[in-house]
Amino acid sequence: MKTKVLAVVLTGAMLAGCMAGCASSTNEKASEASESAVAAEVETAGEKDGAASGKKISVILKTTAAEYWQYVQAGCEAYAEKAGVTVEIKGASSETAYDEQLNMIETDVNSGAYDAIVIAPLQSDQVITQINGTKLPIIALDTDIDAPEVLSFVGTGNEAAAQLGAEAAVEAAKAAGWDEIKAIDIAGVQGDSTNTARMTGYQKGIEAAGGEFLADETQYADAVADKAVNSMEAIMQNHPEGIAIICANNDDMVMAAARTAKDNPAYENTIWLGFNGDRAACEAILAGEETMSVVQDAYGMGYKAVEAAVQALGGQKLDEFIDSGSWVIDKSNAQERLDDLKGLLD
Known part of the structure; x- marks a missing residue:
């Protein structure tokens, strides 16, 4: 190494x-x-x-x-x-x-x-x-x-980092044409202190930037992609009109949620905010399968x-x-992040 x-x-x-x-x-x-x-x-x-x-x-x-x-x-x-x-x-x-x-x-x-x-x-x-x-x-x-x-x-x-990402997501939602900016969090393990800090940061950032964080509709998915699919299906059922921002405790979950909503036109302009900013997230952002990630x-x-x-x-x-x-990455700087990660696991 x-x-x-x-x-x-x-x-x-x-x-x-x-x-x-x-x-x-x-x-x-x-x-x-x-x-x-x-x-x-x-x-x-x-x-x-x-x-x-x-x-x-x-x-x-x-x-x-x-x-x-x-x-x-x-x-x-x-x-x-x-x-x-x-x-x-x-x-x-x-x-x-x-x-x-x-x-x-x-x-x-x-x-x-x-x-x-x-x-x-x-x-x-x-x-x-x-x-x-x-x-x-x-x-x-x-x-x-x-x-x-x-x-x-x-x-x-974690709280400050998530707040930074949430504020960026609200601005992205405005740029994408959302008039009513609501956000739902697909969370990790309930009671985990890191997960709680990120949820708190997301809520603070969304609200500080003028959006609405639907805390009562938080979906706990135990930090795994499979459960995030079920969470996203529930969100779509409850919100057929679409939601401006879906944020998640990690990138795996938000990518799974985005895939689940891929063919739903009401979610075409949804902002998908993840957390970690690893190689898979960079690739997903560049491919249009995730909007942004907190690194x-x-x-x-x-x-x-x-x-x-x-x-x-x-x-x-x-x-x-x-x-x-x-820091936050999106399509403008995901390639730089990806280049930096290359070789670290060799």
């Missing part, structure tokens, strides 16, 4: 018209900041990585079956290679295999085989019990764990999580929250 740091520079207009100025300016500034941070990190890497050389870190992901988590894994491996540490990466068979993941966590915490553990919890509340009292450095990844044993949370500011830097998230674990092992004090960054 090559050691890489993903510094994505995505500029250009978000959409035609009123979206272009603010969105491209925001993304350009974020990209410049990312480049500077990466340059500083590379320059000082030798100073801070040596203390943990030879250590062994367990990384327990929500699953390893999805493309998103494969990018996280690649980032973890890249930093481990640079720092001279060993990472063992595992994950549950699905994002609802709660007991399976809890067993992994319990085993690794008590095995004595690891010097630190990175956890992307499926059920944060349950994980608190599993790590209670451990002296191992614990880093939360993707979803926070409210426990004193957790030194830092590395992930996306979270999965590779950078894994990279920074292992970096945080290494820094903790070296005695450094960590920030409570390490933001891996987010």
Whole structure:
């Protein structure tokens, strides 16, 4: 695995018209900041990585079956290679295999085989019990764990990121000719804190931009495409007139929803907003099968999580929250994002 740091520079207009100025300016500034941070990190890497050389870190992901988590894994491996540490990466068979993941966590915490553990919890509340009292450095990844044993949370500011995407979706809906802008969310796992944060962000963004978020009609699809199909069928039945915006907790679900509504003329101009911005989403956006996606830097998230674990092992004090960054892609910049992702999983 090559050691890489993903510094994505995505500029250009978000959409035609009123979206272009603010969105491209925001993304350009974020990209410049990312480049500077990466340059500083590379320059000082030798100073801070040596203390943990030879250590062994367990990384327990929500699953390893999805493309998103494969990018996280690649980032973890890249930093481990640079720092001279060993990472063992595992994950549950699905994002609802709660007991399976809890067993992994319990085993690794008590095995004595690891010097630190990175956890992307499926059920944060349950994980608190599993790590209670451990002296191992614990880093939360993707979803926070409210426990004193957790030194830092590395992930996306999900609420703010979703709000950014929702505001862009409203502007896109206006440009597509919608007079009445209503939005329905096809959500992930009910009660999951990441899912809740994205729902909250979507609602705030839709309403701030002048749309109506139909919170009472939220469809929970457990973060999987098959259930999103059923959710979309229910939405079409309840709204034969069409809905301006369908947002979802991830890209797989929104792509499945868009396919389900493909032959329904009332949904011809619907804005399909996903979350993650991985390769499949970029390809779908370029093919007209998804409108836009909120990108979270999965590779950078894994990279920074292992970096945080290494820094903790070296005695450094960590920030409570390490933001891996987010931005919005649409047809104007999806190809740039796709080009940046090429090679990360090689």
